[in-house]
Amino acid sequence: MASEQSGAEDEPPSLLWGLDPVFSAYARLYIKDILQIRESRQVPGIYFYKNHPLFQVDVLGTVVYKREREDFYCYGVDDSTGVINCLCWKDEKWRDQGDSVKGKGHGGVFNVEEQLRKLCEAQRSRCMLEIGDLLQVRGSLKTSREQREIMASSFYKVSDPVMDVQIARMLDMPQLYRDCYNKPFQVPCAELEAGTTDAGGASNIQSMLGQSVRILKEFLKVKEVPKFRPYDEATSVGPSFPTQVKNLLKETLKLLQREGEIFRKVLSPDELYHVTEQDKDLLAAIRDVIQEDSKREKYAEKGCHILHVLSSVRQRYSRNLSREALEVALKFLECNSDIISTTDSHYTVL
Amino acid sequence: MLPSPAVFHFLWEINTHLVEDGASVRTFGRLTSYLPEESKAILTSHHASMQHQVSVQTTFVEPFDPIVGAQYVTLGEIDKAEGCSEAILRARVLNCVDGVDVALLQKAINEQRNFFKERDNEAGAQ
Numbered sequence: 408m409a410s411e412q413s414g415a416e417d418e419p420p421s422l423l424w425g426l427d428p429v430f431s432a433y434a435r436l437y438i439k440d441i442l443q444i445r446e447s448r449q450v451p452g453i454y455f456y457k458n459h460p461l462f463q464v465d466v467l468g469t470v471v472y473k474r475e476r477e478d479f480y481c482y483g484v485d486d487s488t489g490v491i492n493c494l495c496w497k498d499e500k501w502r503d504q505g506d507s508v509k510g511k512g513h514g515g516v517f518n519v520e521e522q523l524r525k526l527c528e529a530q531r532s533r534c535m536l537e538i539g540d541l542l543q544v545r546g547s548l549k550t551s552r553e554q555r556e557i558m559a560s561s562f563y564k565v566s567d568p569v570m571d572v573q574i575a576r577m578l579d580m581p582q583l584y585r586d587c588y589n590k591p592f593q594v595p596c597a598e599l600e601a602g603t604t605d606a607g608g609a610s611n612i613q614s615m616l617g618q619s620v621r622i623l624k625e626f627l628k629v630k631e632v633p634k635f636r637p638y639d640e641a642t643s644v645g646p647s648f649p650t651q652v653k654n655l656l657k658e659t660l661k662l663l664q665r666e667g668e669i670f671r672k673v674l675s676p677d678e679l680y681h682v683t684e685q686d687k688d689l690l691a692a693i694r695d696v697i698q699e700d701s702k703r704e705k706y707a708e709k710g711c712h713i714l715h716v717l718s719s720v721r722q723r724y725s726r727n728l729s730r731e732a733l734e735v736a737l738k739f740l741e742c743n744s745d746i747i748s749t750t751d752s753h754y755t756v757l
Numbered sequence: 758m759l760p761s762p763a764v765f766h767f768l769w770e771i772n773t774h775l776v777e778d779g780a781s782v783r784t785f786g787r788l789t790s791y792l793p794e795e796s797k798a799i800l801t802s803h804h805a806s807m808q809h810q811v812s813v814q815t816t817f818v819e820p821f822d823p824i825v826g827a828q829y830v831t832l833g834e835i836d837k838a839e840g841c842s843e844a845i846l847r848a849r850v851l852n853c854v855d856g857v858d859v860a861l862l863q864k865a866i867n868e869q870r871n872f873f874k875e876r877d878n879e880a881g882a883q
Contacts, residue, residue, distance in 0.1 A: 438762070469783075469832060469850060471760050483759045485832070487783055487869075490759045539818070539832075539850035569856040570830065577865035581872035 417458065419594045421449045424460040427592045433465035433545045435583055438489030441466070441548065442555050454548055458592050464557060465545045466491065467565065467576055470536050480535075482562075484542055492556040493544045495534065533563045541565040541573065619659045624668060633685040636678055667731030674727055683735045690745075692724040693736055694756070697746050701755045710748075710755030713737070760849070763832045765866045768802040769809040771835065771844050778837040782846065784811065785830040785854065785862065791815075791823040798851075800829060811846055818851040827855035 424430050436444075436456060441464055447453040453462050471490060472483025480495045536542055546559035565572055626632070637656060660680065663669045669680045683689065696719040700711050717733050737754060740746045746754050763783040766776055776782060786800030789810070796819060801810040813831055815821070832850040 469763075471763070471832070471849065472758075485760070485762050487763060487765050489762045492759065539852055568854065569858070570854050570862060574858070574862055574865045577869050581868055584872065 418447060418449060418455060419458060419460070419592060421447075421453075421460075423594055424453070426594075427459055429456075429459040429461050429587065429592070432461075433463045434459075434461045434588070435465045435580065436588065437580065438466055438468065438484070438486045438491050440488075441491060441557075442489050446550065452549070456588055459588060460592075461548075463545070463547050463560075465543075466493070466557065467541065467543050467573070470538050470540050470542050473536065473538055482536060482542055482544075484544060492554065493542070493546065493559050493562065494556060495544070495559045495562045498530065498534065536564050541567050615655060616658055616662065619655055620662050623659055623663065627669075627682050627685070631685060632682055633687070634679055634681045636680070664729070665731065667729060667733070667735040670725075670729060670732040671727055672725040683732050684739045686736075689720075689724060689728075689736055690740060692720050693733070694740060694745050696720055696723065697754050698756045706755070709750065710753040713752045713754070716754065765869070767804065767863070767866070768800065768811055769804045769807070771811050771846070772809070772842075776835055776844070778835060780835050781833070782835055783830065783832045784846070785828060785857070785859075786811065788823060788825055788827055788829050791825065793819070798823070798829075800831065810843075812843055813851065814845055814847045815851060816847075818848050821851060822853075824853055824855060827853050828857050828859065830854050830857075 419427075434456065440456060444454045444456045447455060447460065453460050455461070466484055466486060468484040468486035468490075470482050471485045472481075472492075474481040477497075479497055482493045482495060483490050484493050541564065542562060543565050544557055544559045544562040546557045546561070549556050549558050567573055627635075637660060660669070664671075664680075667683060669682055671679065672681050673679070681689070693716060696716055697711050700706050700715070700719070706715075713730075713733065716737075717728070717730055720733065721728050737746070737748075741748055741754075746756050748754050761781040763781040766782045766784050768784055768786045770776055771782065771784065784800070786802040786809075789799050789801045791798045796814055796816045798813040798815050799810050800813055801808055803809075813833075814836075817833075830850075830852050831846060831848045833846045833848040836845045836847055838845070
């Protein structure tokens with residue numbers, strides 16, 4: 408197998424392994440493949456099928472070998488492509504059943520102890536297998552004394568009287584390989600370098616939008632900008648602004664409006680944005696509303712509800728004020744101790 | 758320590774060159790006779806309008822409840838002794854699977870074989 412000789416350069420960096428869904432799954436590989444896959448050079452205990460990192464597997468096969476120890480069973484499982492040892496720990500619960508003969512059989516009455524005993528028996532019978540039984544195992548892959556084995560995290564005897572389960576598995580596996588395991592693990596940086604595929608393009612835009620929102624927010628804060636027009640900012644970006652930049656700016660402004668960081672006081676052809684936390688008139692209007700109304704008997708005890716404040720400020724200051732912008736302003740005022748919140752949505756002044 | 762994997766084969770392949778002496782195989786067929794005193798069972802199967810059969814040595818899987826006429830699946834080593842025309846399968850596993858969809862099982866086995874053949878061809882081409 409030429410692939411086995413390839414070095415660590417072929418392995419994706421370990422930091423990105425979590426991005427591969429196969430890494431978190433119990434991989435359903437043929438036992439033949441499980442025995443042949445190479446161990447990672449970056450992290451021992453992790454294995455690679457093609458360039459998919461994995462350490463957990465799921466096998467279904469006939470028990471062809473059995474060894475019993477005090478604490479565990481060792482079953483050799485054969486799925487017709489290979490044979491592998493599976494270490495299956497015995498459950499303490501049913502290990503020493505002994506003679507708990509409390510069966511005071513109350514005829515037809517439901518006897519809890521009896522049912523518990525039957526449950527333990529059923530559990531035990533599903534875990535004690537003989538040669539020829541069908542075993543399903545899920546567990547982590549280990550290499551011990553140069554032998555591959557599976558340390559089972561769950562295992563049970565499968566009842567398959569007409570081979571339905573085995574047939575279904577034989578039919579599913581090739582498709583699973585084609586759809587999943589044989590498709591290479593796409594490492595994100597490889598995607599970005601590959602250019603604008605749909606998936607790569609979308610994630611590019613998302614990250615650029617996030618960045619531009621952060622940059623604009625900081626700019627407005629640091630420069631203490633109370634209000635602005637987009638093209639003022641655009642010209643500071645550069646004399647010629649291609650469509651992509653214009654679109655990015657548009658999206659950024661939309662996002663900031665949705666978050667309430669900026670708002671338009673008047674909806675007119677003049678695209679003027681107010682920066683919520685810097686708008687002294689808005690803050691004064693909100694404070695006044697709360698101060699005046701908190702004195703009224705109606706709001707004396709609990710304070711003013713946010714919706715009441717919103718409608719009052721809309722009448723007083725700007726009809727287009729959004730709830731999100733109000734919430735940003737209220738938070739700002741509260742941080743400055745101008746107002747206090749009595750509940751999640753009530754505000755008052757002291 | 759662990760036995761070799763038992764590869765699926767059809768009954769009509771057992772007596773051909775496809776299956777070597779000593780190979781571990783898994784196969785299935787209808788139980789047509791069982792002689793407990795000789796520990797010998799016969800599994801048969803129809804293919805291409807011919808009847809094929811294999812002798813199964815049942816020493817390791819006795820006692821078992823023989824249901825003549827039922828489908829059985831067996832796993833074990835093939836013994837092609839010199840001078841014997843018929844191969845013998847020394848069974849390690851013999852399970853009754855009466856009711857199995859034989860056609861679907863055949864399809865599944867072929868599906869698996871095609872997949873491995875495809876894979877080997879791709880690997881060979883690289």
